Amino acid sequence: MTSFMCPFLFLLLIFSSISAIxxxxxxVRITNRALNTLRDEAQALIQEQVVGKTFESIDFLNVHLRNLRFTEVTMNRVHLQFVENYGFRLVIEDFRFTMNCDSTVNFYVVQPSGSATLATNGASATMEVGLTRTADGRLEAAMRNCKVSTNQLQIVGTGLPRIAEGALEKLLIYLVCTLINRKGISALNSYLSTAPxxxxxxxxxxxxxxxxxxxxxxxxxxxxxxxxxxxxxxxxxxxxxxxxxxxxxxxxxxxxxxxxxxxxxxxxxxxxxxxxxxxxxxxxxxxxxxxxxxxxxxxxxxxxxxxxxxxxxxxx
Missing domain, CATH: 3.15.20.10 (Bactericidal permeability-increasing protein; domain 2)
Structure with missing residues (x-):
């Protein structure tokens, strides 16, 4: 028993010294009284990073979308709250956007191409963004949950075929969540990984x-x-x-x-x-x-x- 306790106490002393050093x-503590300010900053960041920007291509089912460009994004009600043991929950209610894109549909035999405009009204989105500490003491963000729904999604143009309503909503979720992950979370982590x-x-x-x-x-x-x-x-x-x-x-x-x-x-x-x-x-x-x-x-x-x-x- 003594031979076991001595090495154990020695290791305990080492780790105690490390934590003391x-x-x-x-x-710094940020409270929920600052959430309105953070919400306004997040809303302005989304507008800045999305509206008028051209995004890289996205593949959805048999459709290849490219030259994605949001011409309008309007967010009427935005809420931000803390999520215990994780980070933040951002809820956007009653928002609409209009997006232009070029597309190619893979029908195996033929691959028609064209342009289209996607527009939605009265949509809602819920995203959970977490903050973690990396091994070298940096801040890192991640999005574990993203849900988007809408009562109306219109496609105007020749570039996309008429898809079932369920597929349209899946396309909306895929577009919004994928673009936020790529343009928002990935861009933020790229900056945080190089910041001194x-x-x-x-x-x-x-x-x-x-x-x-x-x-x-x-x-x-x-x-x-x-x-x-x-x-x-x-x-x-x-x-x-x-x-x-x-x-x-x-x-x-x-x-x-x-x-x-x-x-x-x-x-x-x-x-x-x-x-x-x-x-x-x-x-x-x-x-x-x-x-x-x-x-x-x-x-x-x-x-x-x-x-x-x-x-x-x-x-x-």
Whole structure:
């Protein structure tokens, strides 16, 4: 029994040390009071990414659609809410769109081509978009559910044959959900996968800030929490911090957003200032982000290093 417990306690000590070395530097909570603002942004993004844009080809049953172009998209009622342990649910009611396309129908013997216009009125759509943390601490989006329905879908032109009503609705679902996945979710993930997770907060001092995610996104019916590393450093790679910090705990949802800053951030900031050798050199802080960060550090800690830099900047 003793021979088993010793290795187990040793591993437990190692993993406990690892979790203490990498606490979050700051944490952000977005509450349901901010959902109307996020809804408006999502609605504007859909309009911007869809209307007037030409999309790549899509194959549906035996029909090959190309040069897809939405000429009109109108959304009359849009609702956004949190989905617990996942992300967001976007509900669009009473919307209509008009889309032009070229098509080729594969009848095996013949393949007639032409152009057509698809128009729908009084449609509704429900989409669930989730947020996850990747292995390297980035944010990633996914859509697990997409439903579209309409009472009226018209096809005008010679490019598409008259299909049964059930097939028309399937075509609508396929078009809307496929295009949102390709143009919306895929485009967002492409940006997130290349966006740097390290910012030059004090480029004059060579100080960087690692703001990668430290844990999975936490979502309830009332709020969404994101924890960031928030470690400042001057080396090529962030050093291990000896002293950790306690993750902020938000107990309210009364305002649109909350920001919690931990001791870990301030410790790493003070250490990076020391490593930059600010006491032996004269610096001028030009970065707006750097000036704002110095004021925050000075306000919360009365840190002598921050005071020195701010005073030195005023004298420059």
């Amino acid at each position: 990498n606490p979050p530097g700051f944490k 997770m390290v910012a030059d907060v004090f480029p004059d001092l060579g100080i960087k800030l690692d703001y990668s995610l430290t844990r999975d996104i936490q979502v309830t019916t009332q709020s969404l929490d994101m924890s960031f590393k928030g470690q400042a450093y001057v080396q090529n790679q962030p050093p291990l911090m000896e002293k950790g910090g306690v993750e902020p705990v938000f107990k309210e949802n009364n305002i649109m957003a909350y920001v919690g800053i931990t001791e870990f951030f301030f410790n790493s900031a003070a250490r990076s200032f020391y490593d930059a050798g600010i006491m032996s050199k004269k610096f001028e802080i030009k970065s707006k982000i750097g000036k704002a960060a110095l004021r925050i550090i000075q306000f919360f800690t009365e840190d002598s290093i921050a005071s020195y830099l701010l005073q030195n900047r005023r004298q420059s």
